[in-house]
Amino acid sequence: MSKIFNRRNNQRIAKVLIWAAAFAVILVMLAIIIYVLGKGLPVVNLNFLTQQPSDAGRAGGISSAIVGTLLVTFVAILVATPLGVGTAFYLTEYARESTVTRIIRFSAECLAGVPSIVYGLFGFIVFVIFLKLGWSVLSGGLTLAIMVLPTIIRTTEEAIRAVPKIYREVSFSLGGSRWQTITRAVVPSALPGITTGIILSIGRCVGETAAVILTAGSSLRMPTSLLSPTRTMAVHFYILAREGISIDIAYGTAALLIISVLIIDIVANILVRVFVAKVR
Amino acid sequence: MIDFKEKSTELALLFLALSSIASLALITIFIIAEGVPVISKVGIINFLFGTEWAPSLGKYGILPMIVGSISVTLVALVIAVPTALCCAIFLVELSPRFLASIVRPAIQVLAGIPSVVYGFWGLIFIVPFIRNYLGGPGFSILAGSIILAIMTLPTIISIAEDALRALPPSYKEGSLALGTTQWQTIVSLQIPAARSGITAAIVLGMGRAIGETMAVIMVLGNAVALPKSILDPARTLTTNIGIEMGYASGEHQQALFATGIVLLIIIMILNSIAQYAARRR
Numbered sequence A: 001m002s003k004i005f006n007r008r009n010n011q012r013i014a015k016v017l018i019w020a021a022a023f024a025v026i027l028v029m030l031a032i033i034i035y036v037l038g039k040g041l042p043v044v045n046l047n048f049l050t051q052q053p054s055d056a057g058r059a060g061g062i063s064s065a066i067v068g069t070l071l072v073t074f075v076a077i078l079v080a081t082p083l084g085v086g087t088a089f090y091l092t093e094y095a096r097e098s099t100v101t102r103i104i105r106f107s108a109e110c111l112a113g114v115p116s117i118v119y120g121l122f123g124f125i126v127f128v129i130f131l132k133l134g135w136s137v138l139s140g141g142l143t144l145a146i147m148v149l150p151t152i153i154r155t156t157e158e159a160i161r162a163v164p165k166i167y168r169e170v171s172f173s174l175g176g177s178r179w180q181t182i183t184r185a186v187v188p189s190a191l192p193g194i195t196t197g198i199i200l201s202i203g204r205c206v207g208e209t210a211a212v213i214l215t216a217g218s219s220l221r222m223p224t225s226l227l228s229p230t231r232t233m234a235v236h237f238y239i240l241a242r243e244g245i246s247i248d249i250a251y252g253t254a255a256l257l258i259i260s261v262l263i264i265d266i267v268a269n270i271l272v273r274v275f276v277a278k279v280r
Numbered sequence B: 001m002i003d004f005k006e007k008s009t010e011l012a013l014l015f016l017a018l019s020s021i022a023s024l025a026l027i028t029i030f031i032i033a034e035g036v037p038v039i040s041k042v043g044i045i046n047f048l049f050g051t052e053w054a055p056s057l058g059k060y061g062i063l064p065m066i067v068g069s070i071s072v073t074l075v076a077l078v079i080a081v082p083t084a085l086c087c088a089i090f091l092v093e094l095s096p097r098f099l100a101s102i103v104r105p106a107i108q109v110l111a112g113i114p115s116v117v118y119g120f121w122g123l124i125f126i127v128p129f130i131r132n133y134l135g136g137p138g139f140s141i142l143a144g145s146i147i148l149a150i151m152t153l154p155t156i157i158s159i160a161e162d163a164l165r166a167l168p169p170s171y172k173e174g175s176l177a178l179g180t181t182q183w184q185t186i187v188s189l190q191i192p193a194a195r196s197g198i199t200a201a202i203v204l205g206m207g208r209a210i211g212e213t214m215a216v217i218m219v220l221g222n223a224v225a226l227p228k229s230i231l232d233p234a235r236t237l238t239t240n241i242g243i244e245m246g247y248a249s250g251e252h253q254q255a256l257f258a259t260g261i262v263l264l265i266i267i268m269i270l271n272s273i274a275q276y277a278a279r280r281r
Helices: A009-042 A045-051 A064-095 A101-113 A116-130 A139-162 A165-173 A178-207 A211-217 A233-242 A245-279 B002-042 B043-051 B061-093 B097-110 B115-133 B143-166 B169-177 B184-193 B195-211 B214-219 B236-245 B250-278
Strands: none
Touching: A009 A245, A009 B043, A009 B061, A009 B097, A009 B115, A009 B143, A009 B184, A045 A064, A045 A101, A045 A245, A064 A101, A064 A139, A064 A165, A064 A178, A064 A233, A064 B002, A101 A139, A101 B002, A101 B195, A101 B250, A116 A211, A116 B195, A116 B250, A139 A178, A139 A211, A139 B002, A165 A178, A178 A233, A178 A245, A178 B002, A178 B097, A178 B115, A211 A233, A233 B097, A233 B115, A233 B214, A245 B097, B002 B043, B002 B250, B043 B250, B061 B143, B061 B184, B061 B195, B061 B236, B061 B250, B097 B143, B115 B143, B115 B214, B143 B184, B143 B195, B143 B214, B169 B184, B184 B195, B195 B214, B195 B236, B195 B250, B214 B236, B236 B250
């Protein structure tokens, strides 16, 4: 009599559980996406995209929320990308391991865990109140920039670390400078990873509610400058859904949010592939 | 000339690194400066272990929120970690190529779904489900945990997957060559070898769960009371800020910043533990 839990059976049981887990995850994803798109897509049409909200969001479209989302996200990524990628390259390629780099890394790690609502509190007290930027595109964008910074640092660092040491050694041995080694040998192979980090960050900015509602405000007007208060799509959806203002328009907004994320992902994936092909 | 270019890029990068870190310092300083006055007025013991939160009466006890945050997060991790690890293993070891090329983008998309959408979905599906089949008001720790588990999956899966994939293939080949089954190789070699990455994955997921606000506001019920079971409503540290920041002012607002300090400290402790674990290979 062989035991039930011999190593062959363990292998079979484990395989079944792993497949089940993977399928459960996919099912949940499909459930959410199909439900939201099913309810929301019928609401989305040209008017919905181009008209301004009226009657507190009960009628009209969501054009000002779309513009608000784009502006806030743009500011955030514009500020966070150079900071984050630069920091990661400094940590991995230039700095020697020391107390300073450990402090920088620990800080980045802590920043990564800081809840978005705390970034909201910070942005509120620093940008909105202290720097007197008010509830504005700029306050919201800067707050989000600091929020996604750790993500960009971490993913970039991991992408750089994944580049085999031999690439650098070969480049150095051919007389390449550190800068040439980084730009010609490290960056091309690390780029997909770096891009993924930035994509994740764009997604977080577009979907963030807590930090934005405290710093960019919830004005329904079309923003006219970086100092205008604005409302992003996620905030718009939250207010519509929670206060039961218009469930239809809420679903439409949610569908649009999900579709934007899909488009961002597809475009980024294509870019990565094109780039990788070019480098090779 | 090249030397000059080298030096200046290094300095520029150092400057960027320091600016990034300055932002953490600033966050800590500003939040603490805003919150500490209330804590010192109420007394740290009363603040942390007081069970009464009544801003209009000047009572600021956040124990119910601390208990709420911890229980929601733990239950969420109990659901999410095994599922996510299985999923990562699936992607790295078991999945046929075409399936992986469907599953991975799907996870990427999941990561992008805004938290409010998850919250709303939970409000429509999970809350009524719990109310009808498990009892209680439906707005509960369990509902919050399920939503948080789903939300943390993409984070944990993608980082754990990267960690597993980063292992040199010779590890696995060596182990399999010794006659182990694939499962033995995964459990006793690949997962331990990727431990630092997996720990990072779980900590990031945990951070996301503890820090999530909007999704949780919608399904947790938000009552300020010590929960007795996972079917009871609760309020977390984050939702406490999220709900009241809109109208709070003066001392009340400072008390919310003080809540933020507690969140920050919890995150710091978690990260220290995780970094320690990651170093101990």
